[in-house]
Amino acid sequence: MSDELEPIAGLWHSFFGGRDYDCFYASVFEAENPALKSLPLAVQQKQIVVTCNYEARRRGLRKLQLIKQARKLCPDVVVMLGEDLTKFRDASKCLYAFLKGFIWGNRAERLGFDEVFLDVTSMIDYNVELLNYNDLPNSFFQLDKSDPTVGFVYDATTICGPTYPPTLIPNGSASCETSPESHIGTSAFEPGSLYMRLIIGSHLAYYLRRLLEESKGYTSTVGISTSKLLSKLVGNVHKPRSQTTLLPPYDVEHNDDGRQESNVIRFLGPHDIGRIPGIGFKTAQRIRSHALGREQETGVYEELVASDTVTTHDLRSFPGMGPVLLDNILCGGGWPKGTGTKVWGLINGIDPTPVADARAVPTQISIEDSYAQLERLEDVTKELIPIARNLLRRMRVDLTADDNDDDSDNDYGNQDTHISQGERPSPRKKKRWLAHPRTLRLSTRLLLPPNPDGIRNFNSSRTSRSCPMPVFIFSFNEDIPALADRLVHQTIVPQLFRKLHPENSGWKINLLNIAVTNMVESGGSERGSSGRDIGKMFRNQERVLSQWRVEDRDVGPDSDNVIDGDTGLRSIDVVEDMEGEGEDEDGDGGDDEGTWDSDGDTLTECNACAVCGVRIPYFAVKAHELYHSLPD
Template sequence: MAKKESFALERNDERVIIHFDYDCFYAAVFEREDPKLRLLPFAVQQKQIIVTCNYEARRRGLYKLQLVREARHKCPEVIIALGEDLTRFRNASKDNYLFLRCFAWNHKVERLGFDEVFMDVTDMVDYNVDLLNHNALSSSFFHLDRNDPTVGFLFDASCISGHTFPTGSPQAVGLSTSTTASLTPALGKLYLRLLLGSHIAQFLRHQLEEHKSYTCTVGVSTTKLMSKLVGNLNKPRGQTTLVPPYEWSLDTGESNVTRFLDAHDIGKVPGIGFKTAQKIRQYVLGRPAAFHAGLVYGSTKEQVSVGEVRLSPGMKAEVLERLLISPGTPKDLGSKIWCLINGIDNTEDSYIKLDVMTAVKRELTLLTCSLIKRMRLDLMVDAEDDTAFGDEVPSSEVLNTSKRWSAHPRILRLTTRPRPPRNPDGSRPRMFNRTSKSCTMPSIIFSHKQNIESIAEQVVNSSLLPLFRQLHPEESGWDLSLVNLCAANMAFAGTDSKAGAGRDIGRMFRRQDDVLREWKVGDADLAILRPSDLTKNASQISEPEQPRNRDIGSSRHGSEDMDRSTQDSGVADDVWNSEAETAELGQACPVCGAHMPPFAVAAHQRFHSLPE
């Protein structure tokens, strides 16, 4: 019964997905700053817990989520750094993400936490498959640029790079040693695409290590689920490709996907949480499964494998649906779990049946909230720091005005995919065609004064629903399987960095008081003098050791017989209180007593020598 149900599931193996998992990421960030730590037992602490440690520390018995007290007792020489400030990890994660994304043609690169990245390289692989010379596979060239044929790297297309599952030679998995010509077209094409995927994965892994000093573990498959799990087989600094066949074989009753997954504990499958796994274990065992007490949820004492669940009598999606149903759970949770334990994972948010406007509006609002969060995370920087990275903003909070946008997307695009009608026999043809409509990005989406939910509701009502009605003018019955939002056509904002489109003049005006403070003369430093005070002040600031000619009228303080404000003192008596400052007034004329700079003395004396 379980096998028949599995046959009904449809696989989509059209993509090539690479999963990058940075080795001991938190520790690697510190090791990049101080390379000597790589050879020493090193751990990163948060609160009283070791959140991660390098492999030298693990070799000496340390492990993640260990109490610091226990770690020091186990390895007294361990070096522990405090890692509660996530800034350096966030910045390093985004730096690595941007580095990997620059290689992707379609920019389908997604971060998972700080230390994992998924990359869809389908378009790059398909482009290079068409250029392969099957008569000289061992001297192939992988093109990294469609427009420049010289950009790329040499590779051996006769074998997969790195490890494989199942392990062994190509013959062990039913493949030819030098070419895929003898295979069935579908199996040969999938194998060849995964082969090229393994080589671009190895290239990117080496580039990341060479330029960023981070090592990583890589998995290659056709889904995020399988690429993530298969990469765990060869840690650290290794890579593994899950080779075909992925479809069920009528002869063996299994595929390499189920063969690989069946050995995993049900709780190790991404997307199946602790409580869900415990319910499934209880169903299979007929009683609650024991587990270790921990800080939150400890590890289970009784493992139940994916194979045991999948082959359990009567197991199918409907059984899981009834087993896992509870208030607040999605109604299709059982179907999703059943797909996961059969190795089927779609990264897109597909819908069973989306055909009424209320459901469409609800999903558009959720997608818009998600889009705004990602925009604020990736496109916002600190107002006083062009190189800083934005932090996630809680959906219920108004954005902190100390952040600013480093770029503004100009286009908002809505994409949908209706299901094709069923065939006469009840089957449904596969269709991946999508329809899209775009509009100018609403300015409200960049608002600092409203929370995310409020902004999302306005964007949906003013922009997305009109776009949706252009795509689907019918009132209902669209039977959509996909709805997608995209922010495109980035316009970089003014900044001091190289990526900016000119200087931010608003920021320049806001900062000018701080920048010019040391050269600015305050109004409080100057006193207002009356014209009658000029003569008195000039006599007060004159140097006593310089005798003044009393025959000259007190009004003659300049080089001519009239007052010159540039040579008079315009400063109040209490301002000049230093002998050094008095000396800076210059030299006094021995004839008229006027003060002037030293370089003007000679010219001033020539003035006195002129005939009357």
């Protein structure tokens, strides 16, 4: 890998996550009520603990634990209901927007509620050029290209925060002078070196972490490296409220003695293959079965037992292991061609996936709920309606924006509140769609029949059916409950559910999911909009073009100057008052004739040219005279 071409990527975990998503829900409640930070806090969905804060974990609580067990282990635990995701979604979007505001080029990618990848390559490259190598301890990071005063001071001789491999510096920082082994084969102070860029990246990470905590009240954990894969994993080394930088060398080819192991290989070695981002449960299960020579014992939602662990070091050391063998192992089973080659790259720390540009709208929106079992159509229909309502609410939050069209100022229709007689209602802000989903999808999951021993296996597979999105759901004239009822009874049940389950009853459904996908962004004036909103352009053209409009009013032959009673302005015959400009050299005005069009549409006044005799309209006299004045 070339140091000069490697982008610096940072993975941001909105805090309280022992594992990426663990504690984000709890952090939202703690941000609302800081007194909860010192108490054991658990967030409940259904009858289980979906996450808990670190105080609760210290007392033995864990995620996916039954609420009954959690209360028994910790009687004073504070349990908050977290089934409504609205506040968590809003908090996630707020933090994402805050971080994205600092990143050049909108190179920010949100993953779930609590993870954000930030590609700060351009920011690092720009600030490397600003370094004064004669005064590195007093360097300045410029956050805005157009304003050199916006930024912060930092010490460019040390990495900020903990590192991997760990250093011996008491404060946890990595000093260039005292860590020569971390940059073998290159000078740490060489302009543009990977080590120097990581130093700058670590200080930017600390600055944004501190600003996020001071401004929003959320702490965070950050990993700093050159790819999404490495930054995600190295961020897990020091948690919570910390950051970790993966030190060079990243490539053993940079070493002279040939014995120095790449820090990437050294770091990834103890990780189980299932913990590598991009390697899913079924892929890891197939690879483990081949490496262990048996089927693994751990289930899909169970914690991996030690006997089933296969680390990346184990896999790289397996006889004959490589991309070809992995392709053979993963041949069939629904994996696309080349999956083995991709997996081989991931376990060696190679991840070329770029950080996606920030999106104005999500790629899809889905709402689901699980049940003990649904066996009758009436029960299914009853449960689909609240899901459809929540979906439509989400669509209006994520896919609409205020319409700043000036015409909307006079829209007083469809007022929800009672207006007393004589009161002028306050205008309701009009909305417009940022994107229109083209596809509506329904997914269901069935309970599997029980085994002979009476135990029912978990069914992870779903069946889905899609149809075109009905147009009526984009109407703002109907309220959400009415639209949801129409959507369920007119589209979802007859067109989707009945085709998925043609039987009248007895399905044993334990999950329902409604999703809208295939987003098509609408035109608009915002950055990232797909084209222009032509409807809005037509509505605004009268106002926009008014300052350049030339009016041609119908005025009778004897009405040279008529006062408009409405505007108080003087109507001009043609374009402007050109009295006297049509006189010939003798001053008699020539054939000054005015012809009134019998249709009453136009008024044409012309003069005969004194040179050629052609009748010329007033507005062309000057141009015609200029024509005669030009040399032949």
